[in-house]
Amino acid sequence: MLVLSRKINESIIIGDNIEVTIVEVAGRNVKIGIDAPKDVSVHRKEVYEAIKEENLQAVKKENLVSLVDFFKQQNK
Structure with a gap:
């Protein structure tokens, strides 16, 4: 398993077309945004x-x- 550290508004890219962005961190909860093609189920x-x-x-x-x-x- 790859473990990465990211701050709010920072992203990681998976493959060529999936972007995962840290949207908010509140206590033990982390909100992430995922930008992926419509044919990729999330x-x-x-x-x-x-x-x-x-x-x-x-x-x-x-x-x-x-x-x-x-x-x-x-x-x-």
Whole structure:
């Protein structure tokens, strides 16, 4: 993990097209601004993990339904 120190209004660049700027520091909270292309999704980690889990569950259910349909077709 790369750890960088930045002050308010200072930025880091990720790749060629993502800029992360420190907007505000208040106590233990830090507000950051992220400037990224529209095709790059940006989520808080806990939201990303929830989306990933939901997608995994959807795939499992979809595969189960497909498997049941397959066996129904075989029994005809």
